[in-house]
Amino acid sequence: MILVVAEKPSVAATIATVLGATQKGVNYIYNDKYIVSWCLGHLVTLDDPDMYDKKYAEWKFENLPIIPNKWSFTINKTTKSQFYVLKNLFLKNDVTEIVCATDAGREGECIFRYVYNMVGCKKPVKRLWTSSLESSAIKKAFAELKDDAEYDTLYQAGFARAKADWLVGINATRLFSIRYGITLNVGRVQTPTLAMIVDRNNKVKNFVKEPFYKVDIDCEDFKAVSVEEFKSEYEADKLAKCVDKSDFTVVDVTEQQKSVAPPKLYDLTALQRDANSIYGYTAQQTLDYLQSLYEKRLATYPRTDSNYITDDMADTAKSLIESVYGVYEKIPQTPTDVTKVINNAKVSDHHALLPTEQITSYDLSSLPTAEYNILFMLAVRLCVATGENYEYCIDVIKMKSDKSEMIFTNKVSFLEFCGWKEIDACVRSKSKSELEEYFNPNKAESQFVTVKKGQVLKKVPASVSEHFTSPPKQYTDATLLSAMETAGNTDYVEDSNVEKKGLGTPATRAGIIENLVKRQYIQRDGRKILPTEKGIQLIGCVPDDVKSPKMTAVWETALQHIEKGAASADEFMNQIEDSVKYLVDTYSEVDNSKHFTRWETVGICPKCGQKVLSYPKSYSCENKECDFVVWKNVRGKNLSVTQVVKLLTKGKTDTLKGLKSKLGESFDAAIKLNSDFKTEFVFSNSSKSKKSYRK
Known part of the structure; x- marks a missing residue:
């Protein structure tokens, strides 16, 4: 028997169909030759510090730096049942070979190998590598399976990134939290990204037109x-x-x-930029929509950094263009030349983003609007990139x-x-x-x-x-992604052969931005991305060694070189460890010169006159006897500080678009304060209902 391990149940189901496996076990599908199961993301993660030594449960200067001699792992508690399903399948006597079919990238390789190593399995492993989940692509990939050992450098780069993030995140977070007496989340890529947002905000606020x-x-x-x-x-x-x-x-x-x-075919970052500019989707939303299209076999592998296809795909591209014309009447039919998008040297792991032939047989009208829009963008870009000058x-x-x-x-x-x-x-x-x-x-x-x-x-x-003179503009998802992509390389231009350094990878940038939002270091105001007071304070107290985009971009380039076998993972980790040791040696003392505001002040309470503070889930009066509150999540939308300031000073926000009714219908409305200082919706004249009502 051959065990095939995918990353998600939906992908496993697709692979099982191609392999003719239809019988169902407990979280796996099988026939007389194959067993197909899945991982549910990271089933195994790096251990927390206190698993190495119980003393690390206490945050003290003398316990830093924390640098494990030998890295250990733990089973993710939320998905441990699936880990044991896979463990039993890995060790099953009649399973003689395993196929790693997780997503074809660094993260997917680590997801599989962490489990394989944790189980202690020694059985031979082949690697399924495909950029599409179409049946023909999966069959072709199974015919071209390689030994997973050929992807060792990919795993080394992924594992090195995980260890580096752990070392910097754990040590720097504890170091500066102890130093300033307040929890400060510091990350290897997150903090330099935040630094760019704070720097841009300073330039906008301090701009004096000349x-x-x-x-x-x-x-x-x-x-x-x-x-x-x-x-x-x-x-x-x-x-x-x-x-x-x-x-x-x-x-x-x-x-x-x-x-x-013409512009090149989309890679993930370019698609995220355009989707933000055209539709207002965040980077994470675009990735999520694209992932769903991939799992529906309508789009190719999402996390690609290539803008080209290989020469053996020329006929496929020509056929795809004809399919696009047949499906989308809105796209004008013009002469195309697929040689414009072919460059073998610019395709490493995955080719550029493309729609698939599945668009001709799928009921595209059944897609959610956002997924339809993203797929339409891919179809248009294929015709654009091969179009005439x-x-x-x-x-x-x-x-x-x-x-x-x-x-x-x-x-x-x-x-x-x-x-x-x-x-x-x-x-x-x-x-x-x-x-x-x-x-x-x-x-x-x-x-x-x-x-x-x-x-x-x-x-x-x-x-x-x-x-x-014009002021610089605040970052949006689109412009921040561009800045992250080229950080640390001032010589980079879009059509050059200069290697992109950058912060993060196409696969991780959306998550980095969303993590900063989740931790309340940044916030969105419409499409603008602004730092919070908490984010500004963090950047104001950490040194350049921690917040330098240039240094982090150099590290990201080193990870790319490890992946290609052109650099040593051990040397990279030595640099990270030296950097962590230097930080601890330099900043292991309490600094009382900085004064942190735990909760950001956003205005004056209209009910009692004290401060309104930004708490995790609400904007509320600091006076515990006062019940004035404005909830941050309003019918599926986050209410930004800018809008709350308008509510407190003018009694009304701007019109908020895309709110969701209890029935799931979208509507637009402003929010105002009534005579009882409670919030109400106010509809414009163009709205279906012209009356205001209580939220």
Whole structure:
């Protein structure tokens, strides 16, 4: 018998169907050749510190650093019954071979091997490696099984990451919690990510807009502007007075032809960015929707960092494009070239995200809206990435006054060929004006005009225009993912061959963000991601060694190299241990210079005048005798600090979108305080119900 171990029951069921296994046991499926079971995520995890020594139950400086000589594991209590199911199957006498069919990545490899090692199994293991759960892909993967030993470096990288996170998380959390007398959760990747969010927030809050000036000339049929910007209004005014009512000569007229290649196929991070920008989905939501599509065999493996496919997939890609056209009438049919998305060197473990042929036989209308949208994005991107170049031209007119050497320019762009943008536009729900701007990459400074080189325009008036510098924007899921992806590598550009360093991996970034939300270090305000007072305080007290995105990005690169067999896991762990020892040696003393606010103040209680504090589940008055409370979770949506501040100061929040009724229907409403200081919904005129009612 061959035991096949998947990561989830749904995947196991799919594999069992392909293998013809239909008989059911207790949490496994079998026939006369195969037994198929599953893991339910991590059945086995690294031990807690007190399992190595009971003294570690106490948080004391003298107990740090905690660095196990030999790492040990424990069975996850919540899923231990499934562990024992697998243990019995691993050790079953008639099971002679095992197939690891967990998700094909670092995490999946660790999930399987932790159990295999904990059981003490010595039976030979093969590895099932597939990017799709379609029957044909699974059959092909079973025909190409490799010894699991060929994935040792993948396991080493995953295990090294887990140990590094444990070492930094356990030691730094205890160290700085003891140092400042309050629990501070510190993580190897989490804290540098938080540091970027706090830094961006500081830049936004401390931004002071600065004026700058340009000189404009009015040539009747068109306008032109000085090439140089002036920080001083006096200098701009001096130039304007110099050239005002003077004669301008056209010194150059050029036409610049521009051709823009299509964007690449989606990897997970790129999909998460676009899904956030287009639909407002968080990174975790997008991953969850994509995982569900994968398990329904409608999409390929989610946690990929590749934007390409391999040359042996060319015919598959062509067939898929035809299937997409057949399924989605909304997608315009244009010429495609699959060679644009083929690059064997850029595909390591998994190719780019794709829909599967299953879309032709599945009732897509039965999908939840969000899953339908994500699948539609994959289908559109396949056609976009293989589409024709987008082409436009820019006419540039350069002029000079007979009173000055300053060059004045007029630029106007013209669409020549929509190419891939015609396809891409169908996934972007934009107004007519927004779509026009989407097709016009360079905002015209004037309308089209015909002038010739050497032409002289007489007595052209000039004036000064004032402009202001723009503040940076707060992070969204989309922009934070981009920042995490390229952290530590200022030379990285999207189409370059420079290796991405980055914080985390495509598989872990969404979880890192959600963990920061869960621990109340960050919060969402609409699509904005903002640090809480708690998060700002944490970053204010930990040293650069802990919060440096650059250092963590270097570590992430080292893990990539371990995975590829180009670096030593032992050397990496030595660096982590040295870093932990240095932190403990340097910061093992109490620091009373920092004063922490346990609960963030969000405003003044309208009922009694004392402070309203942000607690884990509510915004409540600090006065225990006062019953004023606003719950954080409102009909499936989290109420942000920004909205609570508006509620407390103005008596009403903005309209909150996507609230859920008791029947599960979506609605939009604002929240206001009534005369009893209780919260009520207020519906806009466009809502089905125009009355307000108690929450």
